[in-house]
Structures are given as C-alpha cells and as structure tokens.
Amino acid sequence: xxxxxxxxxxxxxxxxxxxxxxxxxxxxxxxxxxxxxxxxxxxxxxxxxxxxxxxxxxxxxxxxxxxxxxxxxxxxxxxxxxxxxxxxxxxxxxxxxxxxxxxxxxxxxxxxxx
Amino acid sequence: xxxxxxxxxxxxxxxxxxxxxxxxxxxxxxxxxxxxxxxxxxxxxxxxxxxxxxxxxxxxxxxxxxxxxxxxxxxxxxxxxxxxxxxxxxxxxxxxxxxxxxxxxxxxxxxxxxxx
Numbered sequence: 001x002x003x004x005x006x007x008x009x010x011x012x013x014x015x016x017x018x019x020x021x022x023x024x025x026x027x028x029x030x031x032x033x034x035x036x037x038x039x040x041x042x043x044x045x046x047x048x049x050x051x052x053x054x055x056x057x058x059x060x061x062x063x064x065x066x067x068x069x070x071x072x073x074x075x076x077x078x079x080x081x082x083x084x085x086x087x088x089x090x091x092x093x094x095x096x097x098x099x100x101x102x103x104x105x106x107x108x109x110x111x112x113x114x
Numbered sequence: 115x116x117x118x119x120x121x122x123x124x125x126x127x128x129x130x131x132x133x134x135x136x137x138x139x140x141x142x143x144x145x146x147x148x149x150x151x152x153x154x155x156x157x158x159x160x161x162x163x164x165x166x167x168x169x170x171x172x173x174x175x176x177x178x179x180x181x182x183x184x185x186x187x188x189x190x191x192x193x194x195x196x197x198x199x200x201x202x203x204x205x206x207x208x209x210x211x212x213x214x215x216x217x218x219x220x221x222x223x224x225x226x227x228x229x230x
Contacts (some may be wrong), residue, residue: 004157019213030218040123040222041204041222042118042204042220042221042223043158043204043206043218043220045217045218045219046218048217058217059219090157090158091147092158094216098216100146100163100165100208101216102148102160102163103160103216103218105157105158105159106157106159107155107156108155108156111118
C-alpha cells in the first residue's frame, strides 16, 4: 500500500496562474480532506469530501475548488493563484466509521506563489 | 469560541529527560482528542487518540497522554526523550457535533528540539 500520495511535491506559480494538486489514496477510504499549513497556524481545513461525487467547505475554502470524481482521488484547484496561497498543502483520508477514526496524511505539496 | 491551544511554541529538552507537551481545548462537550507528530518535510503521523474509557492513553514510540476533563486538557508525555523525537507535535480535536465525518481542528503545534 502506498497510503496517501500527493502530486506534485513542490511547485512555483506566478500570481494569476492556475494549477491542480492531486491526492490519491489506495485504502478505499470514503472521506478525504485538503488542509493548508502555515507557520504558527497549524493545519486548517480547506475542503473535504465524504464520498465520490461529494464535496464540502472547510474553514478556509475561498480561492480553492475541489473535485472527487473517483473515490481514490481528491483534486484541489487554484483558479487564480495569489501570494496568500503560498503554503504547504496536505491531503488526508479516513474511513466512514466515525470521527474517532485516524486520518492518514500524505507527504505534502509545497506551493510558492510569486 | 471553540478552540485548541498549545501554549508552548518551542520546547528544548535533553536526550533522556522527560517530556510533557500541553494541549487545552475549549468545547462544550468532550471532543475526540488526538496527537499527531510531523517530522521535518513529512506528513503527519498519529501518535495516539482518546475517545472514551481510560483517561490515560498509550501511543506509539513510547508516548502517552492523559485526558483531564476538569482541566479540559490532553497533555502528551514521554518518560525519556530520544534524539529522534525531535519534530513538531500537533494536538487535534474532533468536536463530536454529529454525523460520521471526521473533522479535525488542529492546535498551532509545538516544536520539540532535543539536545544531546
């Protein structure tokens, strides 16, 4: 099992450019999440999905869109990148057996917006 | 407002010394409680969790945490720290607001430095 993988590992964008971050999991998990991590702020939830074809907003959704066309994949899109979106992005997944279940995290994508 | 607080931004301990990392939460009911560790350049790994039962929880890598309802705390401890424990530690809570979706709120993290 690869667990949770993220593509790419690192990216530099110019302001206004768009990009898509890919998260893939091979654990057959129902729930998937996108977080951003900024210094001194911990991880904050951007969007999440409770199943294929569903998405929902988290704490900081503005400027991001997501899609869950396949159960194993969760994509995070930036339509027009801004310097404020410079961050490390983490994807996570877990089962649908309840909130006590462990979230499994990917290795992260470091994004720099100039 | 609901929140998770890790009051220590940075802690330095000597190898072999004991460790306690603090976590306090502010929620109406007892949430599910988690501790995650993040090594440099890595994702987060679960150390331990509490959702019911015995208030002293054992985790991986020799860590334990104690839930104290009266203090709204879930402090992480280790009797003897190893140099490989140097990392950032995050406390996280799920507020148990209903439904089956796990939704975590993270503290701001405590960076642990271990001196030899």
